[in-house]
Amino acid sequence: MAAFKTLDTIGNVSGKRVLVRVDLNVPVADGKVTDATRIERVAPTITELAGKGAKVILLAHFGRPKDGPDPALSLAPIATATSQVIGRPVGFAADCIGKQAAASVGAMKDGDILLLENTRFYKAEEKNDPVFVEQLAANGDIFVNDAFSAAHRAHASTEGLAHKLPAFAGRTMQAELEALEKGLGNPVKPVVAIVGGAKVSTKIDLLMNLVKKVDALVIGGGMANTFLAARGTDVGKSLCEHDLAPTAKQIMIEAAQSGCAIILPSDGVIAREFKAGAANEVVAIEAVPADAMILDVGPKTVASVNDWIDRASTLVWNGPLGAFEIEPFDKATVSAAQHAAARTKAGKLVSVAGGGDTVAALNHAGVADDFTYVSTAGGAFLEWMEGKELPGVEVLKA
Ligand SMILES: Nc1ncnc2c1ncn2[C@@H]1O[C@H](COP(=O)(O)OP(=O)(O)O)[C@@H](O)[C@H]1O
Numbered sequence: 001m002a003a004f005k006t007l008d009t010i011g012n013v014s015g016k017r018v019l020v021r022v023d024l025n026v027p028v029a030d031g032k033v034t035d036a037t038r039i040e041r042v043a044p045t046i047t048e049l050a051g052k053g054a055k056v057i058l059l060a061h062f063g064r065p066k067d068g069p070d071p072a073l074s075l076a077p078i079a080t081a082t083s084q085v086i087g088r089p090v091g092f093a094a095d096c097i098g099k100q101a102a103a104s105v106g107a108m109k110d111g112d113i114l115l116l117e118n119t120r121f122y123k124a125e126e127k128n129d130p131v132f133v134e135q136l137a138a139n140g141d142i143f144v145n146d147a148f149s150a151a152h153r154a155h156a157s158t159e160g161l162a163h164k165l166p167a168f169a170g171r172t173m174q175a176e177l178e179a180l181e182k183g184l185g186n187p188v189k190p191v192v193a194i195v196g197g198a199k200v201s202t203k204i205d206l207l208m209n210l211v212k213k214v215d216a217l218v219i220g221g222g223m224a225n226t227f228l229a230a231r232g233t234d235v236g237k238s239l240c241e242h243d244l245a246p247t248a249k250q251i252m253i254e255a256a257q258s259g260c261a262i263i264l265p266s267d268g269v270i271a272r273e274f275k276a277g278a279a280n281e282v283v284a285i286e287a288v289p290a291d292a293m294i295l296d297v298g299p300k301t302v303a304s305v306n307d308w309i310d311r312a313s314t315l316v317w318n319g320p321l322g323a324f325e326i327e328p329f330d331k332a333t334v335s336a337a338q339h340a341a342a343r344t345k346a347g348k349l350v351s352v353a354g355g356g357d358t359v360a361a362l363n364h365a366g367v368a369d370d371f372t373y374v375s376t377a378g379g380a381f382l383e384w385m386e387g388k389e390l391p392g393v394e395v396l397k398a
């Protein structure tokens, strides 16, 4: 981390307005945060700056709003959750730029903490629009980026601001990069990756390079369905991005050329409703009915996944194997997580897992503390693993 500007070199922040980019894109159910890991990880940066008398102004996104402000994706409830984690008040401004933001920032006292509304309520955020960067920068004197898990995005609040204001890496950004370098900088082979989850379109391209770096790629969750469909297996009503079949095919060709084994589910747990306790059954993957969804990988697949974990010296994992939030579709994820944790505890495996929902899944399985390292990042972690430069990190280099 010597090449990065960290909080150690930030100087006197007392009375300064410090814009802190955090990742508060946390799992929420029925309006409640179900896993606060990302909030807990950024807490040290927030309390350190506030403790030094800074006015700490938090910038964050939540979900992927399509057309401007969406009340369902407001950060207001997350301000309350952040306050509970930090143990001190966190104010909230209903806009991240303009008069409302300026008025809330103007009313802050030294040491106060304020969360601004979802930056993605403006399309200009994702476009890294210079005018929007100026509008954000108007409320700050210094920029601190503590959102490693959003550092693969070249957005206004993750990249643009760092060009506009004196910029520093927060404590979590620093810790994530150090821990990933330590755990995976020179991974012991065989390296096995497990990739699952639901963000198929934003993660599938990463797999093209990942197959060149790992010895085996186990694909589960929603991601697997796109690969299954690409090879001609009918996945019924499962989450599947059929238009990405050519990409999936290309990845399988690339993997064969690179000597990377691709492991797809051989069976699945199917249901007709996406809800806890939905009637379900295990079927061979070739026998998914047209009106059913695969919500978890089946027991034969779990045995195979655990076997690949046994063969690995290093495990890299992003994305749950099934819809783990709704029982009983958590079984495969829990089994694989517990298996990897036991191998890690026995000193036989270096296990690094990451992603907002993956962390929640490991917590649900009760094994997050038994992994070698758990990153808050999913996509960013995979891109780091690929060897890609992350825009939000590059811009912090001294
Ligand atoms: N077979 C499946 N069908 C539908 N959703 C799934 C399936 N498998 C996993 N998921 C969903 O994937 C989501 C997590 O995906 P993702 O956001 O890519 O992971 P992370 O946040 O760890 O990077 C979870 O909400 C989970 O319910």
Ligand SMILES: O=C(OP(=O)(O)O)[C@H](O)COP(=O)(O)O
Binding pocket: 023, 025, 063, 064, 149, 150, 153, 199, 202, 354, 355, 356, 357, 376, 377, 378, 379, 380
């Ligand atoms: O949750 C996140 O990433 P992850 O699902 O890869 O862990 C980050 O907040 C980035 O969100 P994005 O993938 O909508 O840009």
